[in-house]
Amino acid sequence: QSALTQPASVSGSPGQSINISCTGTASDVGGYNYVSWYQQHPGTAPKLIIYGVSYRPSGVSDRFSASKSGNTASLTISGLQAEDEADYYCSSYTTISTWVFGGGTKLTVL
Amino acid sequence: EVQLVESGGGLVQPGESLRLSCAASGFIFSSYWMHWVRQAPGKGLVWVSRIKSDGGDITYADSVKGRFIISRDNAKSTLYLQMNNLRADDTGIYYCARNYGSGKVDVWGQGTMVTVSS
Numbered sequence: 001q002s003a004l005t006q007p008a009s010v011s012g013s014p015g016q017s018i019n020i021s022c023t024g025t026a027s028d029v030g031g032y033n034y035v036s037w038y039q040q041h042p043g044t045a046p047k048l049i050i051y052g053v054s055y056r057p058s059g060v061s062d063r064f065s066a067s068k069s070g071n072t073a074s075l076t077i078s079g080l081q082a083e084d085e086a087d088y089y090c091s092s093y094t095t096i097s098t099w100v101f102g103g104g105t106k107l108t109v110l
Numbered sequence: 111e112v113q114l115v116e117s118g119g120g121l122v123q124p125g126e127s128l129r130l131s132c133a134a135s136g137f138i139f140s141s142y143w144m145h146w147v148r149q150a151p152g153k154g155l156v157w158v159s160r161i162k163s164d165g166g167d168i169t170y171a172d173s174v175k176g177r178f179i180i181s182r183d184n185a186k187s188t189l190y191l192q193m194n195n196l197r198a199d200d201t202g203i204y205y206c207a208r209n210y211g212s213g214k215v216d217v218w219g220q221g222t223m224v225t226v227s228s
Binding site: 001003032033034035036038040045046047048051052055057087089091092093096097098099100101102103104 | 145147154155156157160167169170171172173205212213214215216218219220221
């Protein structure tokens with residue numbers, strides 16, 4: 001049950017777009033369309049922003065989009081805003097009926 | 111309002127036990143799978159356990175298997191996590207969360223802090 005691999009940090013200026021990758025294996029990310037992304041601001045609970053690889057829950061900005069290719073999922077945030085500064089986590093279902101998170105990526109808006 | 115409220119956290123010594131509770135409201139609790147997820151101070155999210163809507167299917171992370179027990183009381187709309195033989199690396203915030211389906215974990219509680227220290 002190794003954690004999915006995410007970059008520790010990414011940064012971008014307001015208005016720009018950034019991408020966060022999430023690399024797993026054929027036993028998790030590559031094997032199922034059950035990849036989710038969460039946003040977490042300091043001191044708060046995680047918030048679901050993407051589920052089922054690329055679906056946005058109602059109320060989540062369309063500036064957030066995601067996709068998957070093979071064993072790697074990706075989150076894109078376009079039109080970066082100051083409020084997007086947070087930690088982002090991917091997660092996936094696995095072949096042994098467990099779930100696994102990525103190590104998290106800290107997004108800094110410059 | 112759909113809500114999850116955790117309770118039961120606290121300071122315990124290594125080897126001791128603790129039971130966390132998660133009270134659900136605003137939705138039909140018995141229809142949903144539920145998860146426990148934890149977060150050590152300054153660290154990332156780690157999945158702990160999940161339980162099927164009727165309690166009939168349960169899985170655990172290797173790190174807690176044999177020590178933690180997840181359960182639920184659908185009549186009370188409450189999820190539990192019995193934590194035994196606690197270790198220092200079990201320290202962290204414990205969140206309960208609702209699985210809407212297809213991996214859509216859409217509702218999270220505010221978390222309860224567990225500290226294991228001598």
